[in-house]
Each structure stands twice: as structure tokens, then as C-alpha cells.
Amino acid sequence: MSEKSSTNKPLRVENIRKVELHRHLELSIRHSTIRELAPLFGIEIPNDKVFAERFLIDQPMNDLGSVLNKFLDTQLLLSSEETLERIAYEACVDAFKEGVLILELRYAPTFIRYRHDHLSFDKIHLAIVRGVERAEKDFPIAVGLTCIIQRILPVKEAEKVTEFAIEHRNTFISLDLADNEEGFDSKPFSPFFMKAKKAGLGITVHAGEINTPKAPTYVKDAVEFLGATRIGHGVQVYRDPAMIEYVKKHNLTLELCPTSNYLTQAIPGTIEDHPFRQLYYAGIRTTINTDDPGIFNTDMNKEYLILRDKFNFRAAEFEKCNDYAASASFISLEKKQSVWPREILQI
Numbered sequence: 001m002s003e004k005s006s007t008n009k010p011l012r013v014e015n016i017r018k019v020e021l022h023r024h025l026e027l028s029i030r031h032s033t034i035r036e037l038a039p040l041f042g043i044e045i046p047n048d049k050v051f052a053e054r055f056l057i058d059q060p061m062n063d064l065g066s067v068l069n070k071f072l073d074t075q076l077l078l079s080s081e082e083t084l085e086r087i088a089y090e091a092c093v094d095a096f097k098e099g100v101l102i103l104e105l106r107y108a109p110t111f112i113r114y115r116h117d118h119l120s121f122d123k124i125h126l127a128i129v130r131g132v133e134r135a136e137k138d139f140p141i142a143v144g145l146t147c148i149i150q151r152i153l154p155v156k157e158a159e160k161v162t163e164f165a166i167e168h169r170n171t172f173i174s175l176d177l178a179d180n181e182e183g184f185d186s187k188p189f190s191p192f193f194m195k196a197k198k199a200g201l202g203i204t205v206h207a208g209e210i211n212t213p214k215a216p217t218y219v220k221d222a223v224e225f226l227g228a229t230r231i232g233h234g235v236q237v238y239r240d241p242a243m244i245e246y247v248k249k250h251n252l253t254l255e256l257c258p259t260s261n262y263l264t265q266a267i268p269g270t271i272e273d274h275p276f277r278q279l280y281y282a283g284i285r286t287t288i289n290t291d292d293p294g295i296f297n298t299d300m301n302k303e304y305l306i307l308r309d310k311f312n313f314r315a316a317e318f319e320k321c322n323d324y325a326a327s328a329s330f331i332s333l334e335k336k337q338s339v340w341p342r343e344i345l346q347i
């Protein structure tokens with residue numbers, strides 16, 4: 001095609017100004033910080049091989065369950081307010097250095113507190129907010145925090161987390177439901193999400209992530225029972241033309257995470273089999289995200305290189321994905337516009 005031959009210079013992805021909507025704070029820890037903290041918890045890291053075995057998922061795993069199990073070593077390190085403030089600050093700085101100007105970080109208070117009873121939800125949150133605010137002072141980046149409900153925990157926990165998120169709605173922008181979808185129906189969480197939405201929180205839900213027969217329809221559940229306007233992953237809709245139409249009709253934004261989907265085997269085969277291009281061409285609001293950059297050993301520029309080199313994404317297409325993301329971000333328009341170079345339209 002003529003556009004292809006119009007330039008021989010490869011696009012420098014690190015120069016692209018980016019928006020990231022889907023990055024988990026707990027699994028974004030800088031590798032140098034992990035190496036520093038791990039020995040304090042009895043985890044010796046004599047060499048890179050041990051580090052990779054213990055803390056990285058860099059080969060496709062057998063299933064999402066085994067990936068989730070590998071998160072546990074990282075969880076152990078999240079043991080103090082000081083560490084939480086530090087990792088929040090570093091996650092923002094790292095994203096900024098990858099070109100991200102608008103960043104949404106998400107975390108599950110129940111995940112952090114699980115092995116650290118002395119940390120209350122309030123202590124956890126205030127420490128993270130301190131880290132984020134410090135980064136926003138030091139760098140021109142707009143950051144928003146999303147509170148995650150873990151769907152694998154008892155519904156009673158979800159109620160507590162919802163109340164906590166609503167109580168802190170001045171420092172949370174949205175509520176999310178995460179973890180393994182299979183066998184953990186969305187319906188029981190409906191009242192909590194409706195309450196959060198009424199209180200002014202945005203709703204994004206992990207849905208349609210894993211490769212199971214019913215996965216595409218979980219996206220519908222996220223919209224109908226939980227009021228989601230954004231879907232974490234949602235990648236499985238590529239298998240169902242009716243669901244592609246549904247996503248378009250409801251103007252949903254998909255938070256796609258190519259490396260994550262490849263490593264969790266949400267997408268069978270190789271990274272080239274990821275349907276990012278197909279979903280983009282279908283007219284879906286596709287956005288580019290890292291999910292868990294620390295553990296998946298990725299970053300925004302690596303994701304952009306995949307799209308550039310495997311799917312031939314050009315500057316204008318990256319711009320479109322970023323404008324979709326800027327528009328869909330739950331950060332206030334005034335705040336996100338203050339750092340974004342183009343006018344943010346409410347698409």
C-alpha cells in the first residue's frame with residue numbers, strides 16, 4: 001500500500017504521548033525495588049534466573065489460576081505504608097518515563113491486606129495516595145486510582161470494599177471487579193456496583209478475558225448487571241460477531257493488554273494471533289495497556305512495539321487509541337486535559 005512506502009523510518013514509539021487505563025499497582029513493582037525488598041522477607045535472589053522464576057511470568061502459563069498463584073510472592077512485599085507509598089510513586093514515575101501522561105492505577109485493598117493484617121484499608125489507601133500525589137507534583141502526569149473488588153472473595157467482602165471506595169470517592173475515580181470470571185457470576189455484585197455508580201464512581205469490569213466458551217457473554221453481564229462502560233480486556237468478543245456489535249452499540253471501551261493475554265493464554269497461539277487489529281478495524285474503542293508490567297516484564301513501549309511490528313500500527317492509529325483512552329478515562333476532564341496535548345472529546 002502507498003502509505004507503507006511513504007516512510008522508511010520506523011516510528012519511535014517512546015515519543016508517543018500515551019494514556020494508560022489498565023495497570024495494577026500491586027504488580028507494577030520496579031524490579032530493582034523487588035530485589036531490594038525480597039531478602040527482607042527471606043527471599044534470596046542470587047541471580048537473574050531465580051528472580052525470573054520467583055517474580056516473572058515471561059512464558060505462556062497453563063491457565064489464569066496458575067498466574068494468579070504466582071502473584072503471591074509479590075503480595076508478601078506489600079507489607080508497610082512506606083513500601084506502598086514508594087511503589088505508588090515509582091509506578092507513576094515509570095509510566096511517565098514510558099510516555100504516559102494520563103494514568104489510571106488500580107489496586108485491590110483486600111489483596112494487599114490479605115497477608116498484612118496490621119494494614120487497614122485506610123492506611124493502605126492513604127499511603128498510595130501520598131505516593132501518587134508526590135509523583136503528580138514532580139512530573140506533569142494526571143493519575144487516577146481505581147478500587148478493585150475481588151470476585152473470588154465472599155460477597156460480604158465486596159460490600160465492605162464498596163463502602164470503602166464510596167467513602168473515598170474524592171481519591172478514587174472508579175470501581176472494578178477482577179479475578180477469575182469462570183464460576184464467579186457478576187449478578188451477586190450488582191447492588192454494590194449500582195450503589196457506587198450512583199455515588200459518582202466510574203465502572204470498569206474485568207470481563208471476557210479468559211478463553212472459555214461463555215467468555216464473550218460475560219461482557220454483556222458486566223454491562224447489564226454492573227453498569228460497566230469500560231471493560232478490562234473484553235478481548236474474547238472477537239469470537240462472537242454479535243458481541244462485537246454489542247460492544248459498538250453500547251460504546252464500550254476495551255482495555256486491551258496484548259502481552260498479558262498472550263502470557264495467560266487468553267489468546268491461543270502466538271502474540272501474532274492477538275485480535276487487537278481485528279477489534280480496532282471493527283470500530284471498537286480499543287486502548288493499549290500493560291495490565292501487570294512488573295510481573296509480565298513489559299511496559300507501554302514494549303506493547304506499542306508489538307502493535308507497530310506485528311500489526312503494522314502507524315502513528316495515526318496509535319493517536320486514535322490514545323484519544324479513545326483519554327476520552328474514556330474516569331479522571332476529571334479538567335485534570336486530564338491539563339496534561340494532554342490534544343482536545344479531549346467526549347466520544
Ligand SMILES: [Zn+2]
Nearest residue numbers: 024206232291
Ligand atoms: Zn487486569
